Amino acid sequence: xxxxxTGAFLMLIIAIGIAVGMVxxxxxxGPKHRFADKAEPFECxxxxxxxxxQRFSVKFYLVAVLFILFDIEAVFLFPWAVLYKRLGVxxxxxxxxxxxxxxxxLLYVWRRGGLDWE
Amino acid sequence: xxxxxxxxxxxxxxxxxxxVKAAIIAVALLSSVPLLVWLERRLMGRFQVxxxxxxxxxxxxxxxxxxxxxxxxxxSIVQGSADKFxxxxxxxxxxxxxxxxxxxxxxxxxxxxxxxxxxxxxxxxNVGLLFVFAISSMGIYGIVLAGLASNNKYSLMGGLRxxxxxxxxxxxxxxxxxxxxxxxxxxNLVEIVEDQAxxxxxxxxxxxxxxxFTAGVAETNRAPFDLPEAEQELVAGFHTEYTGMKxxxxxxxxxxxxxxxxAMVTVLFLGGWNAYFFEFLxxxxxxxxxxxxxxxxxxxxxxxxxxxxxxxxxYDRLMTFGWKxxxxxxxxxxxxxxxxxxL
Numbered sequence: 001x002x003x004x005x006t007g008a009f010l011m012l013i014i015a016i017g018i019a020v021g022m023v024x025x026x027x028x029x030g031p032k033h034r035f036a037d038k039a040e041p042f043e044c045x046x047x048x049x050x051x052x053x054q055r056f057s058v059k060f061y062l063v064a065v066l067f068i069l070f071d072i073e074a075v076f077l078f079p080w081a082v083l084y085k086r087l088g089v090x091x092x093x094x095x096x097x098x099x100x101x102x103x104x105x106l107l108y109v110w111r112r113g114g115l116d117w118e
Numbered sequence: 119x120x121x122x123x124x125x126x127x128x129x130x131x132x133x134x135x136x137x138v139k140a141a142i143i144a145v146a147l148l149s150s151v152p153l154l155v156w157l158e159r160r161l162m163g164r165f166q167v168x169x170x171x172x173x174x175x176x177x178x179x180x181x182x183x184x185x186x187x188x189x190x191x192x193x194s195i196v197q198g199s200a201d202k203f204x205x206x207x208x209x210x211x212x213x214x215x216x217x218x219x220x221x222x223x224x225x226x227x228x229x230x231x232x233x234x235x236x237x238x239x240x241x242x243x244n245v246g247l248l249f250v251f252a253i254s255s256m257g258i259y260g261i262v263l264a265g266l267a268s269n270n271k272y273s274l275m276g277g278l279r280x281x282x283x284x285x286x287x288x289x290x291x292x293x294x295x296x297x298x299x300x301x302x303x304x305x306n307l308v309e310i311v312e313d314q315a316x317x318x319x320x321x322x323x324x325x326x327x328x329x330x331f332t333a334g335v336a337e338t339n340r341a342p343f344d345l346p347e348a349e350q351e352l353v354a355g356f357h358t359e360y361t362g363m364k365x366x367x368x369x370x371x372x373x374x375x376x377x378x379x380x381a382m383v384t385v386l387f388l389g390g391w392n393a394y395f396f397e398f399l400x401x402x403x404x405x406x407x408x409x410x411x412x413x414x415x416x417x418x419x420x421x422x423x424x425x426x427x428x429x430x431x432x433y434d435r436l437m438t439f440g441w442k443x444x445x446x447x448x449x450x451x452x453x454x455x456x457x458x459x460x461l
Contacts, residue, residue, distance in 0.1 A: 006132060007241030008249070010140040011221035018144065018217065019210035019367075026363030027206075030193040039198030041270040042358050050271060060282050063437070067285040070445070074292045077452070078248065081299035084459060092460040099453055106445065115441040117434030 062114060073102050140221065140240050147220055151373045152182035158422050165426040192362035197268060200359065204267035209364045212260035212371035219254045220374065222246045223381045224308045225414075226391050226407035237308070238407055246307040247295060250382060251288075254337075257371065258284050261356050264368070268359040276355025279345050279433060286440040287336040287343075290329055293448035297326035297455040298386045311390030318389035325451045327387045329444060331417075334379040336440070338372060340421055342428035345436055380417035381410075388413050 041048050080087070080095050087094075109115060127134065156171070156179055163170025171178035196205060223246075226238035243249050258281055265277015299305060301322055302313040320327045336343040345355075352358070357368045384390055390413075391406035393399070400409060431439070 003132065004241055004243050007136040007140055007239070008218065008221045008243065010133075010136050011144065011240050012218050014140050014144045015214045015217035018148065019214040022213065022363055022367055023206050023210050026190060026192075026194045029191050030362055031191075032193060036198075038195060041197050041199060041268070042272070042353065043270075044353070054271075056274075056278060059437075060278050063282045063286060066441075067289065070289050071285075071292070074289060074296070077293075077296055078299070078305070081296045082303060082305055084300045084456065085303050089460055092456050095456060096453060099449055103446070103449055106441075106449075110442065115438060117437050 059117060066109060066114065069105070070102070073098075135236065136240065139236075139238075143220065143240055144217055147217060147374055147377065148370070150377060151370050152186060153179075154373050154377070154418065155182040155185075155369075157418070158425075161419065161422045162426050165423070186366065189366045190363050194364060195359075195361045197270065197359045199269045201267040201269070204263050205359075206364075208260050208264035208267060209360065209367035209371075210260075211263065212257055213367050213374075215253055215257040215260065216371040216374035216378065219250055219257075219378050220381070222249045222253075222307065223378065223385065224311065224390070225381065225410045229403045239308070242306070242308055245305045247299070247305045247310070247386075250307075250378075251292060251295075254375065254378065255284070255288055257375065260368075260371065264360070265356040268356070270359050272353045272358045273356050276352050276358070279352075280339060280356060283343065283345055283436060283440070284337055284339075286437060287333040287444070290333040290440065290444040290448045291337060293445070293452055294326045294330040294333065295386060297323045297451050300452075300455050300459050307385050311385055311392070314389040315392055318387065318392070318394070320387040320389075323387065323451070323455060325447065326455070327383070329448050329451065330386065331383055333444060334383060335421065335424060336436075338375045338379050338421075340372075340376065341425035342430050343436060344430060345433055376418060376421055377414065380414045380421070383417055384410060384413040388417075 043049065076098070077095070080091060084091055159181070160170040160178070171181040174180040174184050196202060221240035222243050224237060224239035224242065228235055228237035230236070261280045261284075262277050265273045265275075265280070268274070298310065298319050301319060302310045304310055304313070339345075357365055360368065391410040393405075393409045396409075400406065
């Protein structure tokens with residue numbers, strides 16, 4: 001069962017090697033001239049005026065929460081889709097209802113303005 | 119002595135074949151990135167009625183390789199207030215996930231070599247589609263970490279935008295792929311391709327193809343959905359503070375993801391290595407791989423074509439398009455696909 005993942009595991013090791021190798025190589029090979037001004041964060045030639053650690057739009061949280069809800073519902077659909085031929089009409093009716101519930105949820109969020117970016 | 123060697127080889131044959139395949143594919147992927155950069159710059163040049171790079175090597179082919187060497191010898195500047203560990207981890211995560219994702223993709227029919235059946239894929243996983251989705255979505259971590267660790271407001275904004283965009287379009291990507299799974303009844307990518315031996319899924323699922331490809335363009339952060347690096351407003355988005363090879367690693371990740379996405383579209387919708395009307399022209403063993411590569415090449419050209427045709431869309435439009443157009447259409451497509459399959 002797990003043998004089919006052998007190749008993926010070997011690829012994982014190679015990928016770690018490549019990624020770490022590149023980061024290490026660029027840190028070693030390049031010139032190193034450090035001074036205070038160069039270590040400042042980039043802000044179009046100005047010194048930093050506002051801290052990056054400020055509040056940002058709550059919409060990003062909302063999108064993350066909605067994503068979790070809809071993605072979990074999408075995960076339920078994967079086994080259904082694989083077995084679709086065997087489930088026949090029963091599977092179709094069951095999942096049609098499930099998709100309608102999903103659609104109503106989306107419609108609710110839509111109507112409440114959860115998807116609007118002003 | 120020879121007996122023990124052959125004994126060792128035959129005992130660990132799976133492991134050795136796997137390692138060789140993984141190494142070949144990793145090297146091929148890495149070396150295809152400069153070629154893709156070259157292709158993009160040449161094509162963009164032609165689209166904009168100019169020549170593009172043509173000085174270094176034949177047709178300017180050596181230009182991206184020269185750029186790579188230059189970037190490797192540039193100073194790796196780490197911004198003073200940045201989180202050092204995460205700052206180094208972020209580009210590594212991007213490249214790592216991009217390479218591992220490709221390991222599940224089959225790109226040719228299996229053939230026999232020295233009495234061994236060899237499939238041109240690193241791993242033939244029975245839930246290959248889920249594997250690809252799972253690993254490729256981990257690439258978001260690299261971008262979010264880069265945005266957070268840089269301690270720069272442009273990077274943070276870019277990282278936030280990118281994460282919201284990628285998770286929004288991932289829903290459409292998954293739901294569009296479900297249409298294909300209903301048709302083929304398998305999550306195994308090899309079986310999905312073999313199922314399309316007569317008719318490719320693009321004919322059975324045209325809407326799913328359009329949704330999947332559009333979501334794929336958004337998922338790889340390519341124009342017109344390249345909001346995370348909108349240079350006019352965010353300097354360079356999440357990789358503003360990166361220099362040298364670490365900067366190039368984000369691009370490598372992006373280009374490898376482009377190849378992977380094109381390969382996924384080929385596997386799911388364009389019939390993989392099936393050549394249909396031109397089957398009689400295809401030689402054995404190497405033929406299917408060439409057919410697959412040709413389809414991927416065409417899709418990559420479409421990626422570049424899109425970039426030079428469409429202006430970048432506004433961020434609110436991007437999000438509302440994802441949630442109000444793409445997602446309902448994907449659910450609708452799933453219902454229609456189910457309806458037609460049950461008839």
